[in-house]
Amino acid sequence: MKHSLYLSTGLLILTLMLTSCEALFIRPDRGTTPAEIFEEAWTFADQEYSFFGFKNINWEEVRTRYETRIQDSMTDEALFEVIADMLYELRDGHVNLSSDFNVSRNWTWYLNSPPNFNYSVLERGYFKQQETFTGSFVVYDFGDVGYIRYSAFTSPISEADLDYVLTKFRDHTGIIIDIRDNGGGALVNATNFARRFTDQEVVVGSWRFKNGPGHEDFTDLEDIRLTPPDSTGFGPSKTAPVLFTGKVAVLTNRSSYSAANFFPMYMKALPNVTLVGDTTGGGGGAPANTELANGWGIRVSASQLFDDAGVNVEDGIPPDVQVNLDPADEANLVDTILERALALIRQ
Amino acid sequence: MMTLVLSLYGLHGLAQEPDQPSRKAERAALRAQRTHYLSLDAGTTYGQTLDARMAANRYFGAGLQLAIGGETQSPRGLKQTRYLDTRFLVLVPSHVSSMTFNTFNESYGTYFRNVRTLGAWTLRAGGGWSVLANARINPSLGNSAFNTDAAVSAVAAGNLNRAVRLPLLGTWDLAYTLRLPLVSYLNRLPAYGLSGLGGTSSFVVPVGVFTRVNSSISLTRPISKGNPNLHRFAYAWDFYAFNDNEIHPLRVANHTLTYTLLIRTGKITTTP
Numbered sequence: 001m002k003h004s005l006y007l008s009t010g011l012l013i014l015t016l017m018l019t020s021c022e023a024l025f026i027r028p029d030r031g032t033t034p035a036e037i038f039e040e041a042w043t044f045a046d047q048e049y050s051f052f053g054f055k056n057i058n059w060e061e062v063r064t065r066y067e068t069r070i071q072d073s074m075t076d077e078a079l080f081e082v083i084a085d086m087l088y089e090l091r092d093g094h095v096n097l098s099s100d101f102n103v104s105r106n107w108t109w110y111l112n113s114p115p116n117f118n119y120s121v122l123e124r125g126y127f128k129q130q131e132t133f134t135g136s137f138v139v140y141d142f143g144d145v146g147y148i149r150y151s152a153f154t155s156p157i158s159e160a161d162l163d164y165v166l167t168k169f170r171d172h173t174g175i176i177i178d179i180r181d182n183g184g185g186a187l188v189n190a191t192n193f194a195r196r197f198t199d200q201e202v203v204v205g206s207w208r209f210k211n212g213p214g215h216e217d218f219t220d221l222e223d224i225r226l227t228p229p230d231s232t233g234f235g236p237s238k239t240a241p242v243l244f245t246g247k248v249a250v251l252t253n254r255s256s257y258s259a260a261n262f263f264p265m266y267m268k269a270l271p272n273v274t275l276v277g278d279t280t281g282g283g284g285g286a287p288a289n290t291e292l293a294n295g296w297g298i299r300v301s302a303s304q305l306f307d308d309a310g311v312n313v314e315d316g317i318p319p320d321v322q323v324n325l326d327p328a329d330e331a332n333l334v335d336t337i338l339e340r341a342l343a344l345i346r347q
Numbered sequence: 348m349m350t351l352v353l354s355l356y357g358l359h360g361l362a363q364e365p366d367q368p369s370r371k372a373e374r375a376a377l378r379a380q381r382t383h384y385l386s387l388d389a390g391t392t393y394g395q396t397l398d399a400r401m402a403a404n405r406y407f408g409a410g411l412q413l414a415i416g417g418e419t420q421s422p423r424g425l426k427q428t429r430y431l432d433t434r435f436l437v438l439v440p441s442h443v444s445s446m447t448f449n450t451f452n453e454s455y456g457t458y459f460r461n462v463r464t465l466g467a468w469t470l471r472a473g474g475g476w477s478v479l480a481n482a483r484i485n486p487s488l489g490n491s492a493f494n495t496d497a498a499v500s501a502v503a504a505g506n507l508n509r510a511v512r513l514p515l516l517g518t519w520d521l522a523y524t525l526r527l528p529l530v531s532y533l534n535r536l537p538a539y540g541l542s543g544l545g546g547t548s549s550f551v552v553p554v555g556v557f558t559r560v561n562s563s564i565s566l567t568r569p570i571s572k573g574n575p576n577l578h579r580f581a582y583a584w585d586f587y588a589f590n591d592n593e594i595h596p597l598r599v600a601n602h603t604l605t606y607t608l609l610i611r612t613g614k615i616t617t618t619p
Contacts, residue, residue: 022586026395026598029441030403040403048539100444210540217539288541289488291402295444299489302540 030293034079038070040292041083041097045090047213048288049300051314055091059215062089077101080296090300093257094287098297109254109281109316116253116278116325116337117180122149125333135161141168145345149178150193153185153259159229159241162196166242174247174345176338177267184258184283194226194266197273199243201227204269206310209303210288218304226266248273249341252319257281262305264317269308275319276341282316381421383613384577388414390605392434396449398483400538400595401494406447408438412603424471425459425506434601445487451601453479457504457526471506477528481599493542496535496589496597498557500528519566526561529554538595559587567609575611580604
């Protein structure tokens with residue numbers, strides 16, 4: 001009886017010890033002093049960011065320059081400003097610092113270029129309330145040419161919407177896809193949309209991902225393939241997908257960014273597609289995110305994207321036909337870029 | 348001579364050909380003494396997670412556990428199986444600016460053999476297998492929102508139990524169980540780059556690199572007098588740590604209170 005009591009007590013103590021010792025193995029939260037948060041943000045970018053070499057940035061030198069601005073007594077707003085300024089040096093729209101009170105960004109990739117898009121011109125000069133809204137698309141029928149506006153790759157694209165729109169324009173001379181001012185979103189939407197314009201598998205580019213802390217630690221290049229869908233729908237409603245292999249013009253401007261940089265890269269690899277407008281904004285690096293010890297979010301590009309010719313598209317994809325929106329045309333409710341695309345298709 | 352050698356090495360099955368019918372009978376008798384149960388578990392769990400790959404902070408939270416499995420008790424030992432043991436926790440960091448969902452899905456089988464008796468205690472030792480999939484989801488992290496680990500492990504296990512009489516509550520079977528993976532095949536998302544893109548890493552690691560301690564204390568007894576079904580109250584502590592590098596350590600700890608219903612299956616014979 002005595003033995004049993006000792007054994008029971010011993011086991012209970014052992015269990016409690018095991019349970020409480022988890023605190024020894026799980027380190028406490030990292031420090032949240034300004035210097036520690038600065039260091040954490042710098043290190044995350046140092047280990048994850050994918051374009052130091054491509055942009056020829058000396059990240060050590062950047063740290064030296066900004067860490068002198070860090071003081072123990074500084075406010076959160078002041079600390080945010082220092083880290084935001086440091087991240088600004090990466091010249092990348094996919095690099096942000098987020099807090100409850102602000103989100104840092106570098107938007108020079110489109111602010112230093114002409115806008116080349118005015119929705120009001122489309123609405124008042126062309127649509128005149130005859131446009132339709134199919135899922136995430138604004139659709140307009142020129143009679144011989146179909147027009148599809150897709151304003152954000154964050155908006156979902158359903159296979160049914162694609163079937164509906166492409167069936168509608170099946171017998172048209174061509175289709176114009178307008179992704180100007182499309183700031184990006186989900187890559188899956190770019191893939192699902194683009195694969196409807198080819199009837200065979202095409203290698204549209206390649207990409208690689210950071211896989212180590214070194215600035216040039218990357219996975220091997222991996223081909224990106226565009227494959228037409230086998231079927232759409234489920235069960236009894238399963239049907240052959242509607243494809244369009246006629247003439248296609250994709251309208252872009254500098255505000256076509258991220259997934260809206262991937263999409264024209266996919267499309268320009270297809271023989272039936274012409275890019276019209278301005279160079280896209282870029283954003284070929286898919287961003288990796290983390291949360292700093294004080295709860296702020298930080299994200300940086302963590303991959304590299306190359307087109308079918310092996311060119312890094314981080315700075316954007318030049319159009320096949322460069323056209324700017326003419327202010328005189330704009331005043332007369334004429335979209336110069338759209339007109340050029342219509343002419344190209346009707347040639 | 349051959350028979351003698353085999354007998355010396357304890358390989359009676361090969362050595363004692365003439366006794367086959369009696370061994371069969373022995374086996375049948377042993378089989379008849381086995382008691383099978385279907386086990387249904389429901390529990391509440393509290394835990395903390397530090398996944399430095401996703402965030403610098405520890406996340407704390409609570410959740411639910413549900414499991415289904417089987418248990419076989421025999422005079423020689425014990426077999427515990429869980430076809431699916433799932434836990435779902437919602438965790439937040441101390442500054443409550445984001446939220447992480449943590450799911451554990453595990454299947455395991457553990458086989459214990461009676462080793463020795465220490466007074467009223469029975470010590471059992473054994474081993475088994477475990478297949479664990481842990482997914483940590485922090486929606487605010489965009490492309491880095493998902494982080495997963497899968498581990499297939501060979502497990503060493505121990506069990507110590509005895510009957511105890513509790514004031515007003517009657518007699519219960521008190522058991523301590525410990526499971527410790529010795530070698531594991533791990534599949535993880537890469538430590539750098541993007542979760543879900545850029546492939547996964549797979550490797551075999553010993554205890555030390557992937558360390559998991561799963562211990563529990565339980566009390567079990569029949570639901571009522573004469574009822575063939577049992578019920579069990581258990582407290583379990585499940586801790587695991589993965590050290591591929593010190594930059595991105597992973598630590599997961601869960602404390603779970605579980606109620607288990609053990610429903611007797613198979614042929615039930617009533618004693619007069």
